Amino acid sequence: MKFTFFHLMPYRPLDMAERHKHRAAWVVLPNSLYDPKKGADEYAAYIDQLVYAEELGFDVIAVNEHHQTAYGMMPAPNLIASALIQRTKKAKIAVVGRALPLVNNPVYIAEEFAMLDNLSRGRLITGFVRGIGNEYHASGINPFFSHERYQEAHDLIVAAWTRPGPFAFEGTHYNLRYVNLWPRPYQQPHPPIWIPSMGSSETIKWAAAPERKYPFLVTFSGRDLVARYLNMYREQARQFGYEAGGDQLGWASPVYVADTDERAREEARAGIETLFNDFLAVPWEMLLPPGYMSLSSMKNTIKMRKALGSRARHSMEELIESGTVVVGSPRTVRDQLSRLRDATGATNLVTMLQFGVLPDDLTKRNMEMFASEVMPHLR
């Protein structure tokens, strides 16, 4: 297996009582609740954690993009990636991902990724996403055109990386007379593109197409959904006439390891429960603005949601039960991860070892335990 250490960089000093006076920790949460001195400490601590992950033997260290939220302090993840390049030697640096539809000129994304690829001499992994629905409230970009803009931005970025410039790009949302990347990417034909997704059959079919074969990552989902989507990708690849490699299949999950199951649960609880209930939880209208999903997918989602009933707070036990998070002794964690690996053939594991308000000392111990007690057994 290949191991990624992924960070969201949540703003841990958030006053949770204040946070719950607002509809979400996103977009409408007053930024007077952000203290720059505490925030600067957060950035320093988190960058240290990412750098330490290389030392512990993680193959990839990863960041991503979110806007106007305490959930993740990286509206510009490339800035963090750039810092990481200077402080690491061999780990791959993954930006998974940039939200393509949110920009009005995707060439800038192509350019910045090309720069990072040069700066790191080919250590960059890119990720192409659409952003969470909240991002469309934050950016003002019309979610109705999210899919169209994503597809078109993807085509433009890949063309910018691979076609000799200058060339003209004639699209619907993007029209550019001159596309001519300086610098060109270091890796040829271009840096790897990962597709993190909550899962949808359209995305899977698109990512698995023979001309792309993009590694697909199921994020923040229960084990049944992870298995279902990864097997859907595998099946889709077969229909395209090839066998998906394990490195094309991955999933992302918060993981916490301690000596015993009891201790792990005790130490992880606050981090897990704040991640899902305080940082991530947003109302339906923010999470899924119209068009973010196709009309037919949205109808299915609404039906599913009706069947599930309205959600109260998630308890850690419930999240462990569904396999959305993996918390326990080294043996428990190894068993759960290897079971999902064996059920799907996926070999790309994206771990989130700091989550919610989990403090630095526990994060460090979690990382060390994972690296020494879990990683070697799953390799």
Added chain:
Amino acid sequence: MAVQEHKHTVRDVSVRLCRDGEGESLLFLHGAGGWPAWGPFFDALARRCQLLVPEHPGFGLSDNPDWIRNVADVAMYYLDFLDALEGPPVHLVGHSLGGWIAAEIAARNTSRIRSLTLIAPAGLRVKGLLSGDNFIWSPEEYARNLFYDQAFAERELAHVPSEQEADIALTNRYMATKLGWEPRWFNPALERWLHRVRVPTLVLWGRDDKLFPSAYAKAWAERLPDSRVDIIPECGHRPHVEKADLSAQKILGFIGGRK
């Protein structure tokens, strides 16, 4: 005369159309909430006019052509629609999104329009007076913020939609997003061209509108060459629902007085 519902086709686009009454034609363009249920407002209008209420392309069960990308496309569609109608020019009435569409039509061509009534129209932005964020509102906030008299909101909230009603509401929400998300409920170019609306115009607004503040009415009046403003007290964003008879009277009075 009973309300007749049928499919109405203009060029290659077919929409639902309700028709009732006799006399001069009045074309009502609905808001982003979709094709309105037939109620006292329409009854009152249909007693004096031939009332036509189409469901916009992209909404409900009407055709949803991909080429409709923005409100200007809808306005062009309705210019075709008006050209294809038999008889003399019509009284054009639009609510909210429908008011915006009506203004875009009238700024382009008034040869098929006799008078214009804008009820709490979208389409203009007044700096410093933000519209309400209907896209972030919960269903309860949405219902409550659209009415002054909360009994109307309670009634909406108590209604359990059928599967088809729920599907239509979702379709409408998608189309509303396509047309209104960005820039939020306005066309920056429209204000420049409102002097071209060369027909008498009534701007009708609920004083307590929480979606588009009634203070917007002044901005419309300043730019429309022949307009009058009428603000209805104790009334939210849907005067034709909340003050159905009064709204109909005001429109009929305006139309009648302008003959």
